[in-house]
Amino acid sequence: MIEIEKLWFSWHGEKHTPTLAIDSLHIKKGEHVFLHGPSGTGKSTLLSLLAGIQTPQRGHIRIADTNLSALSSAKRDQFRADHLGYIFQNFNLLPYLSPIDNVTLALAFSAVRRQRAQRAGMAMNELAATLLTQLGLDASHHHQAVNTLSIGQQQRVGAARAVIGEPEVIIADEPTSALDEDNRKAFIELLFEQTDKTGATVVFVSHEKSLAPLFSKVVSLSEVNQLAGVAS
Numbered sequence: 001m002i003e004i005e006k007l008w009f010s011w012h013g014e015k016h017t018p019t020l021a022i023d024s025l026h027i028k029k030g031e032h033v034f035l036h037g038p039s040g041t042g043k044s045t046l047l048s049l050l051a052g053i054q055t056p057q058r059g060h061i062r063i064a065d066t067n068l069s070a071l072s073s074a075k076r077d078q079f080r081a082d083h084l085g086y087i088f089q090n091f092n093l094l095p096y097l098s099p100i101d102n103v104t105l106a107l108a109f110s111a112v113r114r115q116r117a118q119r120a121g122m123a124m125n126e127l128a129a130t131l132l133t134q135l136g137l138d139a140s141h142h143h144q145a146v147n148t149l150s151i152g153q154q155q156r157v158g159a160a161r162a163v164i165g166e167p168e169v170i171i172a173d174e175p176t177s178a179l180d181e182d183n184r185k186a187f188i189e190l191l192f193e194q195t196d197k198t199g200a201t202v203v204f205v206s207h208e209k210s211l212a213p214l215f216s217k218v219v220s221l222s223e224v225n226q227l228a229g230v231a232s
């Protein structure tokens with residue numbers, strides 16, 4: 001599902017030391033990947049490359065058989081909207097909109113995800129409400145502005161927005177860092193219940209190594225980031 005080959009990326013251009021140099025990293029469809037590494041090793045950088053927000057100077061990233069580097073910037077934006085659900089560390093929700101409106105907004109930018117959502121046979125608002133409830137946000141909170149929700153509740157809105165319309169890949173950048181350990185685990189289990197229904201691949205970044213046993217594959221970025229060993 002995700003194939004990284006001979007990846008080389010520097011924030012400062014080709015003449016500078018790379019932030020990331022990954023010879024090869026393959027992630028299978030439906031896998032739950034826990035990506036960890038010390039601060040500054042490039043975890044968020046790798047996620048922005050996977051999301052097509054940045055492009056590598058060398059090598060390539062394929063997601064669902066699409067080479068992201070071969071796409072124009074506009075096509076990469078569309079690819080991201082269609083195939084990737086992103087859960088941000090600070091959730092990036094629209095503060096004055098309700099949970100329902102934040103979740104359905106993910107469908108506004110993607111006909112592919114709208115079509116998949118329609119297969120559920122319910123109105124978009126109803127589907128958003130169902131996902132929010134399944135991810136642990138009680139219906140009594142579905143219509144208040146998200147900036148009046150707790151961090152844990154906002155996290156459930158961020159997760160529902162990422163999974164609606166069944167994107168093939170869910171990327172999560174430390175979405176549980178503000179929660180206690182029991183709530184972190186419970187949230188991840190609820191997220192996997194949703195992604196396993198659709199066979200989505202999950203790439204989850206966290207510092208919390210205690211979460212690693214919940215995942216099917218554990219990747220240490222310090223180990224795969226071979227700064228000296230990538231062929232030019």
Ligand SMILES: Nc1ncnc2c1ncn2[C@@H]1O[C@H](COP(=O)(O)OP(=O)(O)OP(=O)(O)O)[C@@H](O)[C@H]1O
Nearest residue numbers: 011012019037038039040041042043044045046207
């Ligand atoms: N937008 C940017 N412009 C220039 N350099 C950047 C940018 N974002 C990150 N970097 C640099 O890339 C390196 C890796 O940063 P990154 O945020 O990917 O690490 P991280 O492993 O996610 O760290 P943390 O765990 O602290 O979030 C750092 O040296 C950082 O300064």
